[in-house]
Amino acid sequence: MAFSIPETIRTTATAGERLLFRTLKTYLPDDYIVYYEPEIRGKRPDFVIIGPDLGLVVLEVKDYTKNTLYQLNPDEWTIVNTSGEQTTVKSPLRQARDNVFHLVDVLKKDRNLIQLEGKYKFQLKFPYGFGSVYTRLHQKDFIQHDLYRVVNPDLCLTRDEIDPDHVSFSEEVLIEKIMNMFVVPYRLREPLSHEDINAIRYHLFPEVRISAEFKQPSPYQDQLLLSLHDIKAMDLHQENLAKQIGDKNRIIRGVAGSGKTLILASRAKLLAKKHPDWNILILCYNISLSRTIEQMIHHMMNEPDSLFDFDFTAKDITSPNNHSIVVRNFHSWLRNDLRISGAQLPSILRKLEEGEAILPMYDAILIDEGQDFEADWFKLVSNLLNPVTKSLLLVEDRAQSIYKRARSYIQDTGLDFRGRSKILSINYRNTAQIVEFAWEFYKEHSALRDKVVSKDFEDEIISPQSTRRKGLQPAIYKADSFYHEVNMVTKQIQKLKAEYKVPYSEMLILYRVRKTYKMDYVATLIDALEKAGVPHFWLTKDTDSKRSYKKDDERVIISTIDSSKGLDFQAVFVINVDNIPFPLEEDKEREASLLYIAMTRAKDFLCLSYSDESEYTRYFTNLLEERMKEKKETISG
Structure with missing residues (x-):
């Protein structure tokens, strides 16, 4: 069964389009992608099919009957509508041809997607084609009315060829x-790779773009070509969800690393493009996440459809917005946009309900890390949401909940989310080893571990499923002292930089406690980094540092676990684990969630270190001993 985008066809589609959609989805191979009416650079072809052993095919669908057709030639058709009026239109094949060449012109600009030598130099390295589909005409109709004279039989499909219920269907x-x-x-010499298909999607559908390494367009034998590497795009499930979330109020529950924030940002972009007059608000809890989302939105909204129009010299992400999307953490929104304090919130809510207060209204509100929001916050949000659009998207993961929030979404927002939720259970961020390591810890130490996902239950924890991406086992380091611990971390940072080419900006050091009466942990860490010449940025030093954070700075980031929510890095070091659970913290559930959050920030490399003992370090010491035992058995065996 092919992967279709959208997952289901719209109800207003014609009967013929619905039939073809079902047939293509059912009978094409599993590794094919079928797009229905995708918007591509101002055009909407009916169907676009991409397959690794196929290439790219565009189909134009017509529900014409014999009585519709009046006068035909290969380029133009005169058709008769139900009122008897005649209209001259492009022939279906010409429409399909124009659409496919529209796509090809975009793709041929990527050096990696074309042939650079030989007879077909500068042509795409894969075949492309087009066809027309006639959902109410059979082969016998084409023969009887001599339609094959103007329609190439190799480039068309008739009803009996697309209807599985027809006796001659094959x-x-x-x-x-x-x-x-x-x-x-020419034909494909070898199947398109996953990277090739991602590149095709990257060019045709800007909304799926995450990142890519590319240089300024350069001339190649009189051709101006793009050179893209390390392309990252939404996977097909994420793309489907972003495009088909639906209107009104929606909720997305996803595990750590499932791309929740990416989908939220993509949804905001789609809404802004569809409704340029809308006021759109994105809210989250912590400052550093709001800064990250702001950078993501800025990149998405300022990236042109054509990468040839991209300003490769632009570095400043603080330039004025040219869109209607506002990104805030909740408290800065209260303070700077609404001009109220948290203490005033109960009285403001009463005044809003009584019609005595006027505050800004928003046509769409999107909330990230919704599990951290209080009931009154949701009530305020629902009061400031346009009652006509009711466009509220709530994104959450209860396993990452670090604040006790008693809530009912129906009661807090006045909106019913039953039947309006999606679950993301696949972790794309972390390697399989990190996912398993973090989840096994969480199951062992969380009181919520036994809760089962139920569509109608608001408090479930979603068990993560990993992608097939493999990596190294997370490292556990038991040191004699905190000084030895930070020296080890410093050496590992230098090793990752030298041997694995991990940029400093992709390394994160997380701590639970800044200092105690025994030691200033952060100061000791910074001293070790400075002595080793490792550039660093203390993200959580103060509010100003949080607001000035830019991930692309070539510095190792130092942060509390709380402020790392929503962020990810190639390498993560969780230091001083012996201070987790923190003795002064009564809520042990919060502590388990915090360490789970810390571990799932790591995409490729994870290291936990400690120099003293706690409930959690005893768990990791046992793991370390089990690893040593298995290693000895393997060597002796």
């Missing part, structure tokens, strides 16, 4: 005809 014939709808004389 899955083999359907696939063979689509495989041969090509206008280029």
